[in-house]
Amino acid sequence: MNIFCLGLSHHTAGVSLRERFAVEEGKLGEALSALREEAALQEAVLLSTCNRVEVYGLASDPDAAALACADFLQRSAGIEAEFYRREQAEGARHLFRVVCGLDSMVVGETEILGQVKDAYAAALATGATGSTLNRLFQQAFRVAKQARSETGITRGAVSVGSVAVELAEKIFGDLTACRVLLLGAGEAGARVARSLQSRGVRGLIIANRTFDRAAELAAELGGMALHFDRWQSALTDVDIVISSTAARGHLLSAAELLPVLALRGDRPLFLVDLAVPRDFDPSLNEMEGVFLHDIDSLQAMAQRGMAARGREAERCEKLIDAQVQEFFEWALQRPSSAPVAARS
């Protein structure tokens, strides 16, 4: 059994190169069939995401197959590139690290698992996999599940936007019914608004001192523009307020918020203050049902999330070691298996 992985990723290639090698989603099966034939691969899976293009293959002559794969990919992209190559145990370990998000740009991200599952499904549909890669990928999915449930590799947000989303979800649960008010039309606020929209937020109101800019951003994000002098009237209806204006003083004080809270009933209000100097009086956080986080708080949480994931990554590596060993023990027990451990 000769498993290998050949590819390029965000670690080795810039986006301008990666985008040339990316395979369109609908053409994955077709490309895989051509690749198998050209490189004489017994089994193969082709993974193509925005951060990586990789071939996982099984061949009787892995050196020749890897060279043929590289040649095929370069010809399809119309450009030369340097590929990394991992063989046997290192190839399996690489796949396990990829599905666990350890090789991702943002360590612990979970989108990659779905992408690997899609790539495997495409290979399965074209009959490109056999017992070895089937076993390898099934085991990879199990490792990813184990890593998620037994370590904190996916836990904690690692960017200001994802921290805001995490806090919002811990206040409101499902965000689909939440309405957001964005004060200021700067990029920082828009990014957080996009993060919230990606988690299901539908209602978005944008208020900016320059109304045209608010209207422009509202059109881009699918929201509604509001004149800045009327933003406080929207406070009774929204659940989340993201503020990133250039105001010199506080836009909202406890005295101004108190009557609004009375009208809101028992609904919590989440205030995200991205502005420096701050737009909201810090004492608002002391009020019942009001949760205020400023940029320092959000960044501190993101940094802590990154550090925590770094620590959890070590625990993931241990899980992966055990799974790689288990996979090759299985491979060695197969009657037709070649001695693989020596090559790892």
Place this chain on the structure above:
Amino acid sequence: MERYLLAGSTLFYLLGFANSLVLLGAGKFRPGRLNFAAMAAGFLLQTAFLYHRGHEIGRCPITNSFEILVFLSWSLALAYFFVGTTYRISLLGTFTAPLVFGLQLVALLLPAAPAAVRRGRPDGWLELHASTSLVAYGVLALACVAGVMFLVQERQLKMRVPGSIFHLLPPITTLAEAMRRLLWLGVGLLSVGILAGFFVGLPIAQFKSGASFLVWLLYAGVLFLWNRNMLHSHRVAQCCVGAFLIALLTLPAMYALGGHLSK
């Protein structure tokens, strides 16, 4: 035999609680699984104990302080299992286990009380009154647990950088909803229990009925004010904790001051 069942049950609850604490301390809490299994095992042994005792005395086993405490902790565990997956996957089990464990431990430490003498025909109203009231107390105990969780999560959300428990606790709106449902259920059961008490063919003990009505009024008042938006979830959570402590205090007092459960 009975004591062994109860001791085994108590140990399982302790195991569930200790396991959660160890995992929490190590920062690798895995919701459900062992904690849930320990709770389930504890509950089964508890049920076996109550069945055995009930069979022996020919009625609902709530004839002395010992049995009342066990029945109460059983009701609490029952409510925990009935509240559903939403709360089981969270830390509710971790918060419930110590309470159930504590109640049973107190029960076990009480001087061994003899089982009540078997009666010929149980009084249906009395059985309904006593069992419904105690199940209501179990449900209200769970509302107290949800209240504690709400207050902890709310505090985490107010902190500049929340602690690790923040990731494990459910959203505060979910906890508020859990409190609301548990309060409605608890008040409903308590109402049935109190009403059934009027049909029991025994003289009404004034302190007992007064205390029951006070507890009912307290919870019903909280629900009323909350529904009228006159009370915020934060205060409701505090009330759930405070009211249950009061309710818990009234239980032994009711028994000591002439309740008719053992008659």
